[in-house]
Amino acid sequence: MSSVHVSTTSSPDVEASRKYTAARKRRHALDLTLRLIVIGIAMIFALFPVIWIASASVNPNNSLVGQRLVPEHASLANYNELLHSDVHPFLRWMWNSFKLASISSVLSVLVSALSAYAFSRFRFRGRRSMLLTVFLVQIFPNSLSMVATFLLIQQIGEYIPSLGLNSHGGLILVYLGGAMGINTWLMKGYFDSIPRELDESAMIDGASHWYTFWRIIMPLVRPVLAVVGVLSFVGTYGDYLFALLLVKDKDLYTLAVGMSIFIGDQFSQKWGVFAAGALLGAIPIVIIYLLLQDFIVSGLTQGAVKG
Amino acid sequence: MKLAPQGSARGGVKPLAPFSGRVSKIALRLVALAILDAFALMFLTRLWADEVWFLAVSVSVITLGLNVFFLSDRFYPFRWFSPGLALIILMVAYPIVYTLYISFTNYRDGNLLRQNQAIAQIENRQYLPSDAPLYGWTAFGTEDGHYALWLVADDGSMVFAPEDDAARVVTADDPQIAELDEDNIPERFGDYERLSVFTVPSGFETRTFGKPPETIKIETQYKAGQYRQQYVYDAAQEAMIDQATGVVYTAKRGTFTAPDGSTLSPGYYVPIGLDNFKRLVTSDAIRGPFLRVFMWTFAHAILTVLITFLFGLGLALVLNDPIVPARRVLRSMLLIPYAIPGFISVLVWRGLLRPEFGVVNRMLEDVFGWAPSWFADPVWAKLGILLVQLWLGFPYMMLICMGALQTIPPELHEAAKVDGANTWQRFRNITLPLLLVTVGPLLIAAFAYNFNNFTVIRLYNQGGPPIPGTTTPAGHTDILLTYTYRLAFAGQRGADYSFATAITLVIFVLVAAITLFNFRFTGGWEEVSESV
Numbered sequence: 001m002s003s004v005h006v007s008t009t010s011s012p013d014v015e016a017s018r019k020y021t022a023a024r025k026r027r028h029a030l031d032l033t034l035r036l037i038v039i040g041i042a043m044i045f046a047l048f049p050v051i052w053i054a055s056a057s058v059n060p061n062n063s064l065v066g067q068r069l070v071p072e073h074a075s076l077a078n079y080n081e082l083l084h085s086d087v088h089p090f091l092r093w094m095w096n097s098f099k100l101a102s103i104s105s106v107l108s109v110l111v112s113a114l115s116a117y118a119f120s121r122f123r124f125r126g127r128r129s130m131l132l133t134v135f136l137v138q139i140f141p142n143s144l145s146m147v148a149t150f151l152l153i154q155q156i157g158e159y160i161p162s163l164g165l166n167s168h169g170g171l172i173l174v175y176l177g178g179a180m181g182i183n184t185w186l187m188k189g190y191f192d193s194i195p196r197e198l199d200e201s202a203m204i205d206g207a208s209h210w211y212t213f214w215r216i217i218m219p220l221v222r223p224v225l226a227v228v229g230v231l232s233f234v235g236t237y238g239d240y241l242f243a244l245l246l247v248k249d250k251d252l253y254t255l256a257v258g259m260s261i262f263i264g265d266q267f268s269q270k271w272g273v274f275a276a277g278a279l280l281g282a283i284p285i286v287i288i289y290l291l292l293q294d295f296i297v298s299g300l301t302q303g304a305v306k307g
Numbered sequence: 308m309k310l311a312p313q314g315s316a317r318g319g320v321k322p323l324a325p326f327s328g329r330v331s332k333i334a335l336r337l338v339a340l341a342i343l344d345a346f347a348l349m350f351l352t353r354l355w356a357d358e359v360w361f362l363a364v365s366v367s368v369i370t371l372g373l374n375v376f377f378l379s380d381r382f383y384p385f386r387w388f389s390p391g392l393a394l395i396i397l398m399v400a401y402p403i404v405y406t407l408y409i410s411f412t413n414y415r416d417g418n419l420l421r422q423n424q425a426i427a428q429i430e431n432r433q434y435l436p437s438d439a440p441l442y443g444w445t446a447f448g449t450e451d452g453h454y455a456l457w458l459v460a461d462d463g464s465m466v467f468a469p470e471d472d473a474a475r476v477v478t479a480d481d482p483q484i485a486e487l488d489e490d491n492i493p494e495r496f497g498d499y500e501r502l503s504v505f506t507v508p509s510g511f512e513t514r515t516f517g518k519p520p521e522t523i524k525i526e527t528q529y530k531a532g533q534y535r536q537q538y539v540y541d542a543a544q545e546a547m548i549d550q551a552t553g554v555v556y557t558a559k560r561g562t563f564t565a566p567d568g569s570t571l572s573p574g575y576y577v578p579i580g581l582d583n584f585k586r587l588v589t590s591d592a593i594r595g596p597f598l599r600v601f602m603w604t605f606a607h608a609i610l611t612v613l614i615t616f617l618f619g620l621g622l623a624l625v626l627n628d629p630i631v632p633a634r635r636v637l638r639s640m641l642l643i644p645y646a647i648p649g650f651i652s653v654l655v656w657r658g659l660l661r662p663e664f665g666v667v668n669r670m671l672e673d674v675f676g677w678a679p680s681w682f683a684d685p686v687w688a689k690l691g692i693l694l695v696q697l698w699l700g701f702p703y704m705m706l707i708c709m710g711a712l713q714t715i716p717p718e719l720h721e722a723a724k725v726d727g728a729n730t731w732q733r734f735r736n737i738t739l740p741l742l743l744v745t746v747g748p749l750l751i752a753a754f755a756y757n758f759n760n761f762t763v764i765r766l767y768n769q770g771g772p773p774i775p776g777t778t779t780p781a782g783h784t785d786i787l788l789t790y791t792y793r794l795a796f797a798g799q800r801g802a803d804y805s806f807a808t809a810i811t812l813v814i815f816v817l818v819a820a821i822t823l824f825n826f827r828f829t830g831g832w833e834e835v836s837e838s839v
Contacts, residue, residue: 028630031628031630032630032631035625035626035628035630035631036631038621038622038625039622039625039626039631039637039641042618042622042641042701043637043640043641045698046640046641046643046644046698046701046702047640047643049644049652049655049656049659049698050643050644050647052659052666053655111390111391111394112391114387114388114390114391115387115388115390115391115392117387118384118385118387118388122383122384122387124384124385127384130388133395134395137395137399139818139819139822140403140815140818140819141756141759141818142398142399142402143759143761143788144406144759144788144811144814144815144818145402145403145405145406145811146788146791146792146795146811147406147409147791147795147804147807147808147811148401148402148403148405148406148409148808149398149402150795150796151405151409151804152362152397152398152401152402152405155359155362156362158357159350159353159354160350173394173397173398174398176394176398177394177395177397177398177399178398178399180391180394180395180398180399181395181399184391209387234648237648238648238649238650238762240649240650240761240762240765240766241761241762241765241792245796255648255650256648256650256762259650259651259654260650260654260766263654263657263658271658274654274658275655275658278651278654278655281648281651282646282647282648282651285646285647285648286643286646286647288646289642289645289646290639290642290643290646293638293639293642293706
């Protein structure tokens, strides 16, 4: 009885709610369609150059003229030419870039970690002003003092050629100096978040500072070491200015300088080979970034803008 | 600051790292320090001798610091800083101070040397005095390619002049002489053997023999003359004196100048006060392009941030709703432009935008029958750069906006909904303000970054197309940093380091102002003070 009562009285309600749900569903569908359209357009914009390059790289026709999205006789001829060219030693450039980026990032992480530990764990006179200096230093990118840096490296090279112009040593020195401020600053914040009780108890047990740093703190701060390391790796890999400024030998070029000179030489004739190089040069970094995207969202990399 | 008490096994706690052999540790430290000092000292003596003051002072400061830190336990914490501090002093502080110094000098083509270098080069010059002794000459050479002249004066006296050593008088009883002939020319002299017409290397007559101040050069087929040092530096009146004519070249702004206005090159760099900055303000031919570059630097950075932010925010809003399927995958794919190294992206876009063959223009031609010239036309070149920047930058903005959107509590939206706010009102009054609080500082950081985005500007079109009719090289898409680069390294009129650094100082001031604004705006300074 009561059920009938309910059903009769609520029947218009049910009708209305059904209408409402239907409308909502339609709205939902419209909403989703609009969203997908926007995403689709963005996707075309974002991926078109990548797909176009991928297509050019397997197109043996090799020129900008008359390239089609789906090449007629796809082959790896461009890759073959790229890897075996004597005029443009692509592999050598890529190796140089990897070498410079690895050495710089590892050294930079080590040196910054030492400073960050000291800032975080010691209290001494001048600490505050030193920290402020580090903070101020990382505001000004070292590209601003490129003229002075160039002259400095030139001058050092008159006495120590392996750290001078046209050497990878000089380039590493510049990269290390440029990354010191920001890396120390980022790491110090993370070191502060490790409770002091941990190392204090180790010290009471007689551990030295060095032991505490190396065996207790370093394993705990691994995430920040990884992020800072990867970021300076990517930053160094992408540097164009200092590699252009300091290195003149073709065999010492980094990928950035090599490729810019390569296409300056013969853009329209060697488009396919260039495309193959662009793809090979980009893939490692793209993978790193895709793995890193959550860190970027979480803001751990604040200020790590890239262009 | 102090090392933990060693071997503190009190209360039965076992030490983690017992200090065994503390003495040997100290010894090791001292030995390492001594080796380092030895190298530093070697380096420093050469720097002082060559009068490379700035570098010498920097290296001295670093070396001194290292010694203090590692010898005194009072400075224990600084040992941890020493590598980082050394790097900051040498690679950050030094370049900034040096930039400041150069901007007040005339360090440019024609004045690229230090004073002592210029003096040495000028003093090396030789001339043939009218009363110079002339000799008959004979060519000599060793097996491994050292050459010398055998000279015989009119009175028969002999002089031996090797290429890289001082000439010296030789007597007939010299034990090195072998088989002296009637013209006083030996067959051999030590390791040197007399050369015949056939064994004399080509270009022999252009070589210089002996060592300054007196050198020997071949004048004719038979005669060689004794040259003398032409210019002698007089430190008292800071002038070069021409030994041939007696003309005094006094130092004027780094160039030795005679009373009649003729000069000696090379010149050297000296402080010239505010001239570089004055040039920037007073010269119309410089100020015009500089102002254009200045404006575009701002416009480029602001527009880049604006369009990437709007596009990124829009996408973040679109992607943020759970009804969108496969959001993570979509996000990753949209991230790809940001993940590709910037230099590769710009170069690829350069190919895509190529006027005749580039795919973009071919498509535009097909559809509209017209396509812009993305590199030769000033306006389109700027738009092209913004297009590339949009492509490069929107994923970053999308990422940070997505992160920030997640921090906005959904209750706020629901409450506003209940109050009858529509979608736009909710976005305008809730989402945007809250978003800007989180994203605002990052936007300013992005602005500062693009303010100095050398890679994109330089690789897109090297700052071109050029602005016509300027006395300094400048292009329509040049930003201050690429303009600086041109002035110092890539101008057709030679390097102008001093003017370039003067412009750099302008950038320094601007970046400082932007950062200050950022902190005012976000209250970030308190945050910094706290974490300091």
